Amino acid sequence: MDAGGARYGRENPTPWVPPPKPAPEAAAPQPRDEDGPNVTIAPLRKLLSSRQTSEPGWRATARADLLRALAVKGCTACGARSSAEQHWMSSFVHETNADPDVRASIRAARGLCAAHLRLAHEQTEAPFVLAIVHEEVAAARIADLGARGRHPAGECPVCTAAARDEATRMQSLCVLFGDAAIRAALRDGDGLCVPHWTSLAAELPPAELPALLDLAAAALADPSLEPGELLAGQHPDLARRTPLLREAMTAQRAWAEDARAVPAAARVLAEAGAGCCAVCRSAQFGAAGYLSWLAGLNDGFRLRLEPGEYSLCGTHLGDLSVTHPSTAEWIAADHLVGARDACAGAIAVLDGIGPRRDAADDALTRLTSLRPCPACHAGATTAERTTALLAAGLHDAAVRAELRAGHGLCADHAPALSRRAGSPLPVEVLRARLELLRWELAEASRRRGWRVRHEPSGPEGTAWLRAPSLLCGDAYLGLPPPATF
Numbered sequence: 001m002d003a004g005g006a007r008y009g010r011e012n013p014t015p016w017v018p019p020p021k022p023a024p025e026a027a028a029p030q031p032r033d034e035d036g037p038n039v040t041i042a043p044l045r046k047l048l049s050s051r052q053t054s055e056p057g058w059r060a061t062a063r064a065d066l067l068r069a070l071a072v073k074g075c076t077a078c079g080a081r082s083s084a085e086q087h088w089m090s091s092f093v094h095e096t097n098a099d100p101d102v103r104a105s106i107r108a109a110r111g112l113c114a115a116h117l118r119l120a121h122e123q124t125e126a127p128f129v130l131a132i133v134h135e136e137v138a139a140a141r142i143a144d145l146g147a148r149g150r151h152p153a154g155e156c157p158v159c160t161a162a163a164r165d166e167a168t169r170m171q172s173l174c175v176l177f178g179d180a181a182i183r184a185a186l187r188d189g190d191g192l193c194v195p196h197w198t199s200l201a202a203e204l205p206p207a208e209l210p211a212l213l214d215l216a217a218a219a220l221a222d223p224s225l226e227p228g229e230l231l232a233g234q235h236p237d238l239a240r241r242t243p244l245l246r247e248a249m250t251a252q253r254a255w256a257e258d259a260r261a262v263p264a265a266a267r268v269l270a271e272a273g274a275g276c277c278a279v280c281r282s283a284q285f286g287a288a289g290y291l292s293w294l295a296g297l298n299d300g301f302r303l304r305l306e307p308g309e310y311s312l313c314g315t316h317l318g319d320l321s322v323t324h325p326s327t328a329e330w331i332a333a334d335h336l337v338g339a340r341d342a343c344a345g346a347i348a349v350l351d352g353i354g355p356r357r358d359a360a361d362d363a364l365t366r367l368t369s370l371r372p373c374p375a376c377h378a379g380a381t382t383a384e385r386t387t388a389l390l391a392a393g394l395h396d397a398a399v400r401a402e403l404r405a406g407h408g409l410c411a412d413h414a415p416a417l418s419r420r421a422g423s424p425l426p427v428e429v430l431r432a433r434l435e436l437l438r439w440e441l442a443e444a445s446r447r448r449g450w451r452v453r454h455e456p457s458g459p460e461g462t463a464w465l466r467a468p469s470l471l472c473g474d475a476y477l478g479l480p481p482p483a484t485f
């Protein structure tokens with residue numbers, strides 16, 4: 001992954017800090033932001049060379065493509081991203097699932113990320129295709145357990161494809177921004193979301209910045225644009241998270257009540273015997289608990305919050321719009337006012353001192369509020385505390401017995417717990433679960449064969465649904481895997 005991958009990374013295309021994949025090690029607390037932006041804007045991925053973009057043929061084609069794309073509803077860069085995701089998955093299911101290079105890219109990434117696994121689950125062919133994919137990933141994970149050192153994290157190939165198309169769209173915008181028709185299309189259509197206005201501003205020469213800020217100001221004042229999407233970009237995964245979110249909220253309340261009322265000795269037994277990866281669950285439930293807390297504050301408390309305490313990433317603002325819509329509306333409206341003020345301030349700065357690079361950088365930091373998401377921070381902290389609790393509890397034979405009998409930790413968190421606790425048990429449990437899962441997945445694929453159609457299918461038919469909770473622990477938002485599809 002190149003340097004731009006930090007921004008055009010896995011689940012979250014916004015410059016706000018993305019929700020972390022379950023950290024293999026104890027997650028370090030994210031820095032608190034009290035005084036303003038503290039997240040740097042990474043440069044765009046450079047996919048097109050200047051030689052390519054200066055060719056007359058490139059310009060005409062890119063211009064026509066861009067004008068077409070800008071006529072479509074929503075942020076055009078977010079749109080490029082989500083089209084690429086859909087296209088990759090559709091090609092994979094219908095054409096490329098047997099392609100050795102594609103399969104190798106999934107193995108190298110140790111599977112699809114949680115968001116793209118949820119996208120795969122929308123496909124009717126998911127049971128067949130994913131059984132084969134998970135079997136290969138399980139084999140790679142088992143090999144990792146025997147290897148010295150850790151497997152370097154590869155990028156989910158769907159994320160890679162989405163980031164590539166998003167970066168190409170942004171580069172076209174950057175090169176063609178001076179074109180009057182492109183500017184008119186940006187003004188007359190939905191334009192970009194705030195994160196993508198900011199990314200574009202960071203790439204443009206200072207002389208172009210006043211025009212960009214005028215366009216962004218007009219978009220921020222457009223009442224027809226949905227505030228949450230305008231502020232945080234599109235998150236198509238939200239539709240796929242939605243069926244899980246309410247169930248996860250109910251489960252989170254019971255889990256949080258236990259955490260409050262039950263002594264540590266009983267709680268560690270419950271965590272060790274959880275029906276999914278306890279650390280993944282803690283990350284999800286810790287974040288959900290923060291969102292519930294925000295939603296439960298009365299108006300007086302809200303007024304005393306620092307903006308950084310409700311500066312949510314796109315994923316968590318989206319989650320909140322499902323579980324507590326009025327709080328999400330309040331947060332989006334508040335941040336929209338802030339973004340409008342910042343945009344007006346940036347315009348005033350440039351009006352006063354002219355379009356200089358230092359003024360441009362100042363304007364950028366005013367345009368958007370780049371703060372770490374407090375819900376992501378709460379999730380990472382809760383996951384860390386649960387890992388610490390399990391590490392402490394593994395000295396107790398009863399806790400070890402619960403871990404042996406339960407689901408066990410996922411492929412990211414079991415090795416981390418083993419290292420932390422100095423105990424091979426979490427990895428031994430994971431290896432045992434993965435070996436059996438791999439057999440079930442192979443068996444499910446075998447039983448789809450024409451020659452064995454006389455054999456009735458058994459419980460191995462749902463192994464592809466259970467696999468994500470071991471291979472990609474946060475796919476079900478901290479819930480145990482569903483029993484049926």
Ligand SMILES: [Zn+2]
Nearest residue numbers: 075078193196
């Ligand atoms: Zn966008």
Ligand SMILES: [Zn+2]
Nearest residue numbers: 113116156159
């Ligand atoms: Zn992905």
Ligand SMILES: [Zn+2]
Nearest residue numbers: 277280410473
């Ligand atoms: Zn996990």
Ligand SMILES: [Zn+2]
Nearest residue numbers: 313316373376
């Ligand atoms: Zn977040």
